[in-house]
Amino acid sequence: MMRGAATRSGRAAAAAAGALALALAAAPGHVRAQSLAERQSLEYPVKANYLVRFAAFVQWPPPAFATPQSPVVICVLGADPFGAALDRAAAAHTAGGRPVVARRISKVDARTGCHIVYVGRSKEQSQNEALRALAGTPVLTVTDFGGPRGVIHFAVVGNKVKFHIDDRAASRGGMTISSRLLSLALSVRQRG
Amino acid sequence: MSASAAPESHRDRRPLFPMIALASVVVLLVAGVSMAAFNERLYAMQKVREATVQADILAATVAAPLAFDDEQAAQDYVEALAANPEIAAVGVYDERGARVASYQRVGETLPSRAAPGRPVFQGGRLAVTMPVVQEGDGLALGLVHLRVVVEPVGRRLGRYAGVGLLILMASVVLAVLGVGQAQLGRANAELRKRALDLADSNRQLQEQMAERAKAEEALRQSQKMEAIGRLTGGVAHDFNNLLMVASSGLDLLDRTEDPEKRERLKTGIRQAMERGAGLTSQLLAFSRRSALKPQVVDLAARVEGLRMLLDRSLREDIAVDLNLPEGLWPVEIDVNEFELAVLNIAVNARDAMPNGGLITIAASNEHGEEGSPVPGDFVCLTIKDTGEGMTEEVAARVFEPFFTTKGVGRGTGLGLSQVYGFARSSHGHVEAESRPGQGTTVSIHLPRSHKPLSAVEPTPGPRRAAGRAKGRVLMVEDDDAVASMVSQMLAQLGYRASRASTADAALKVLEADQKFDLVFSDMVMPGDMDGRALAREIRRLYPHLPVLLTTGYSEAAAQAAGDGLRLLMKPYRIDALAAAVKAARNEAGTSAASA
Numbered sequence: 001m002m003r004g005a006a007t008r009s010g011r012a013a014a015a016a017a018g019a020l021a022l023a024l025a026a027a028p029g030h031v032r033a034q035s036l037a038e039r040q041s042l043e044y045p046v047k048a049n050y051l052v053r054f055a056a057f058v059q060w061p062p063p064a065f066a067t068p069q070s071p072v073v074i075c076v077l078g079a080d081p082f083g084a085a086l087d088r089a090a091a092a093h094t095a096g097g098r099p100v101v102a103r104r105i106s107k108v109d110a111r112t113g114c115h116i117v118y119v120g121r122s123k124e125q126s127q128n129e130a131l132r133a134l135a136g137t138p139v140l141t142v143t144d145f146g147g148p149r150g151v152i153h154f155a156v157v158g159n160k161v162k163f164h165i166d167d168r169a170a171s172r173g174g175m176t177i178s179s180r181l182l183s184l185a186l187s188v189r190q191r192g
Numbered sequence: 193m194s195a196s197a198a199p200e201s202h203r204d205r206r207p208l209f210p211m212i213a214l215a216s217v218v219v220l221l222v223a224g225v226s227m228a229a230f231n232e233r234l235y236a237m238q239k240v241r242e243a244t245v246q247a248d249i250l251a252a253t254v255a256a257p258l259a260f261d262d263e264q265a266a267q268d269y270v271e272a273l274a275a276n277p278e279i280a281a282v283g284v285y286d287e288r289g290a291r292v293a294s295y296q297r298v299g300e301t302l303p304s305r306a307a308p309g310r311p312v313f314q315g316g317r318l319a320v321t322m323p324v325v326q327e328g329d330g331l332a333l334g335l336v337h338l339r340v341v342v343e344p345v346g347r348r349l350g351r352y353a354g355v356g357l358l359i360l361m362a363s364v365v366l367a368v369l370g371v372g373q374a375q376l377g378r379a380n381a382e383l384r385k386r387a388l389d390l391a392d393s394n395r396q397l398q399e400q401m402a403e404r405a406k407a408e409e410a411l412r413q414s415q416k417m418e419a420i421g422r423l424t425g426g427v428a429h430d431f432n433n434l435l436m437v438a439s440s441g442l443d444l445l446d447r448t449e450d451p452e453k454r455e456r457l458k459t460g461i462r463q464a465m466e467r468g469a470g471l472t473s474q475l476l477a478f479s480r481r482s483a484l485k486p487q488v489v490d491l492a493a494r495v496e497g498l499r500m501l502l503d504r505s506l507r508e509d510i511a512v513d514l515n516l517p518e519g520l521w522p523v524e525i526d527v528n529e530f531e532l533a534v535l536n537i538a539v540n541a542r543d544a545m546p547n548g549g550l551i552t553i554a555a556s557n558e559h560g561e562e563g564s565p566v567p568g569d570f571v572c573l574t575i576k577d578t579g580e581g582m583t584e585e586v587a588a589r590v591f592e593p594f595f596t597t598k599g600v601g602r603g604t605g606l607g608l609s610q611v612y613g614f615a616r617s618s619h620g621h622v623e624a625e626s627r628p629g630q631g632t633t634v635s636i637h638l639p640r641s642h643k644p645l646s647a648v649e650p651t652p653g654p655r656r657a658a659g660r661a662k663g664r665v666l667m668v669e670d671d672d673a674v675a676s677m678v679s680q681m682l683a684q685l686g687y688r689a690s691r692a693s694t695a696d697a698a699l700k701v702l703e704a705d706q707k708f709d710l711v712f713s714d715m716v717m718p719g720d721m722d723g724r725a726l727a728r729e730i731r732r733l734y735p736h737l738p739v740l741l742t743t744g745y746s747e748a749a750a751q752a753a754g755d756g757l758r759l760l761m762k763p764y765r766i767d768a769l770a771a772a773v774k775a776a777r778n779e780a781g782t783s784a785a786s787a
Contacts, residue, residue, distance in 0.1 A: 046261070053259045056326045096328040160261065178327075180256035184265050 046161045047154060048082040048089050051118055051142060054152060055095030057181035060115060061174035064138045071099040075114035077130055078122025080104050081144075110137040118142045119150055138174045151175075155186055162186045213370030217363040224359040228352045239318050239342055240311045246279070247322035247338040254284050255324050258292065258333040266293035280317055283337040284324075292334070306337045318342050412610060431471070437464035469763050470500060472744075486524045486618070487646040491555050491571055491638070492516035498531055502538055502551075509548030512538075516555050523571050524641040525618045533614040537575045537634050540608060544579030544632060552576045560637070565621035569640035576633040582626040590624050611636070663709035663777070665689045668698045668726065670717045681766050682712075685773065695721035699729065706734060710776055715743035715752065724748070727757050740776040 055072045072095045076082065090100040107124045108117050110133065119130050119141055127148050134141050134150075141150030151173070153164040165185040170177050171192075182188050250273065257265035270282045270293045281300040284293040289305045296302055312319045317339045324334040441461040445454055495516055502512050534553070541551050558572045582590065591612035608624075611634070615622035619639050626632035665687045669675040679689040690708075692698035696719055698711065711730055715723035727739040741752050744762035752759045758779065760772040 050260055053326075056259070056329060056331075057256065093326075093331060094329045095326075163260075178256070180253070181260075184256055184260050184262045 043156065043161060044081045044083075045085040045089075047144075048085040050154075050161065050163070051082070051086065051116065052089040052093045052095075052100050054116060054140065054142070054181070055093070055098075055100055057178035058116075058140055058170075059096075059176040059178075060138050064115060064174075065098070069098065071101045072096075072115050073101055073103060073113055074116045074118070075103045075105045075108060075112065076118045076120060077105055077108050077125065078120035081120065082118075108139075109133045110139065114139055116140045116142060117150075118144075119147075120144070121147075134173075135169065136172045140170065140173075140175060151177075157186065165189070168192050210370040210374055213366045213373075216366050220359050220362055220366075224355060227355065231352070232348070235343075235348065236313065239340065240320070243311065243318050243320040243338055243340045244322065246273075246276075246340070247320045247336050250282065250284075250338065251322045251324040251336045252327070254293070254336060255326060255333055258284065258286055258324055259326065261286075261292075263292045267295075269293070270295045278340050279338065280341050281337075281339040285335040285337065287332055287334050289335070300339065302337065302339075306335050308335060313342065316342050316344060415610065431468060434464040434468045437461065467500070471504070472763070486526055488522050488524045488641045488643045489527060489646060490520060490522055491573060492518075492520050494527060494530060495534065495553055495555070495573075498534055501531070501535065505535060506538060506542045506551070507548070510542055510545060511550050513550060513552045514554075515552060519557075520555055521557050521569060521571050521640040522643070522645055523618070523638040524643060525638060526614070529610075529614045529617070533611045533636070534573075534575065536608060536611055540634075541575065541577035541579060541632065544577055544581070546580075549578035549631075557640075558637070565623075566619075566637040566639055570620065570637045571640060573636045573638065574633055575636075576631060578631045581628045581630050581632055582624075583628055587624050587626045587632075591622065608634075663687050664707060665773070666698060666701060666708045666711045667691045668693075668695060668711065668713035668717070668723065670694065670714065674714075678712075678769075681769055682773075684766060685770050687773070693717075694719040695723065695726035695729075698726060699733075702730070702734065702737075706737065708737060710773060711737060711739045712773070713739065713741055715741050715748045716745060722748075724752060724755060724757065727752075728755070738776040738779065740772055 051074055055074070074086070074090060076086065080086075086102045090102045093100050103114070105112060105114070105117075106122050108114060108119075108130050115138075117130070117134060117139055119127050121127065122130070125133070127143065131141055131143070131148055131150055140152065142152045142154070143150040144154045145156065149164065149166060151166050151170045153166070155162045155164060163185055164187045165177060165182055166189040167177055167182060168189050168191050250269065253269045254266045257263070257269065266284045270284060273279050273282050274295050274297075279295075281296045281302050282294065283291050283302040283306060285306045286292050289307065291302065291304055291306070294302050306321055308323055309321050320338045320340075322336050322338070323332055324336055325331055326333055438461050441457045441464070445457050445461075448454060448457070495514060499512065499514065506512065538551055541549075553573070553575050555571060555573045558570055560566045560568060560570055591608050612622055615636055615638075621637040622634065623637075624632060624634050663686075665682055667675060667679060667682065667689045669678060669691065670693050675691050675693075679691060682689040687709075689712075690701065692701050694717060695713070698713065702708070702711075711727075713723040713726055717723060721729070723741050723743070727741060730737055730739050738758070740758050740760060742760045742762055742764070743749055743752070749759055749761060758772065758776045760768065764772075
């Protein structure tokens, strides 16, 4: 019953998200209305937070971790837009009982030891190269709007940070993304 | 005592059941109230559990929206809950306690901020606040606040009212049972009391019956005496005649030598004596007090034997005609009662014929059909008079005890009731037929007996003296005349008689001389010792010496018979004396031989 309600409301959320964002944007007096500067200043801490929180909604295949206590490693490839916000978020969270750690890297492949990779702009490895290198591996690739898409692709709708999910890519890597997370996505590329 | 103790203990027991009923009612009430309280508690616990589960589910579903700040998704989840009518309000709060999604029904309010806490019942609502945590980590993401409608107390009470009604009904049933039991107890006590009263009155009735039976017995006896009284006049007259015959005969005997004339005179005297003896023996038998002693007898002979008595007890202007055929069947009756019954009917007939008349006594063999008063063969004895007769009403009541038409002092009203009693005790039947002016016929039906005739009473033997015997007899007799006569009779029989005039004198004689073959003693004598005591004493001192007693008193005779003593009733003739002496000697001889 609740499960049914959740999926129904999940689809409703996805369909209604844009309309709500527009409504909020068209109401300048609203408490939620924020200036562009404020929005931009909040955007990356929110994304940093999400990046950490994704870990709790994703299930990696067992070989991805050495031990049950092995940390979930979040790597930022290339330029780091999060700064200390990511480290704070990582420190404040756990995922499935595992600690979360953040690493900055300039190049990535399947053997780098990352579980989540924020694919930024790196001088050593282009975003497309990185995504190709990680395709089909149990590494959750996160990309930002305006570039190629990873498994999770951030978008800003209205004044809110949202995301698209490519569940097919995730399943190719042996990962399972919680339906609860899928229900929040703006769009979901279903498993083939 | 025991009779009064039983209801007492019952009274003690009586309040027990109502007490039990009351206790049961109390127990039921307590059980009902505790059940309601328990149910209430159970209901609250269940509600809390339901709300908690609901909140847990909500917390799990809003974890992701809270983690990714998706208020819209959270709101969708919250509104999905609105389909449940029990949910009054839902709030979702972020990790800082600020509300991010909510749903309220009309009239409900939600706090704008929330803090975790225990479930709270308030105003018909149950508020549950549950933390939203990240799955698997316990990482706090926010809170959900759920408020559910609690079924109103009134409705719950309504539900309990069903149970209450059952309890009430059970209580009423118990109360009714209790009251019923108490009533039943009272009714039982009442019944017991009545049964006791009944037993009491029954006992009284039995006592009265016994007293009445005694009184009736006494009256019967007195009635007999009354009849005897009636007889006495006639009997005295008759005896005077007999004595006249005897004394004049003796006078004439002295004055004539003609043997033929003397023999005629002697025969006349003897006949007079026999009539006198017959009269006295009948009187004695009549006044004897005895239990019913059924004998098989020939009615004709019995009635014939009564003729003399009837002649004496009726008046001279009344004739008695007997019509008794030969070959009547034997009947089993108490002879004395029978004679009294005939006499009673005859006396009644006499009284019904103040100017004289005829009494006809007839008998015949008859046969009764099945269902008649005396079925089978019976002998019908009818006593018919030519008197004034009776009306139907009187005839119908004539056998009732104490019913009499005679004036005070002239009749007891028991005469015909004795007849009725006799007929009944003989398994027979009696009926009276009468019409005014045409006389009365009383019929007694007595069933035929198939037993042999009872031994006939000893009839006078031959008048010749028995064979001469030898022996010595000690005669104890206070009356000189009797003593002289009896010693002559004994001498005639061949015995030598010595005489003692008292029992003491007799014992003295025996002390000196025991060579007697028999002691022949009168029973009623002056002095300390009577004949009975003497006989016992002799039996003790000289066991081989036979004793023969004689008396004219029927009562004394009965006592002697009770002691097993040999007895000769006065008056007796020489033949009877010879036989009695011989029998006494023989008996003593055999008992001595066997001893």
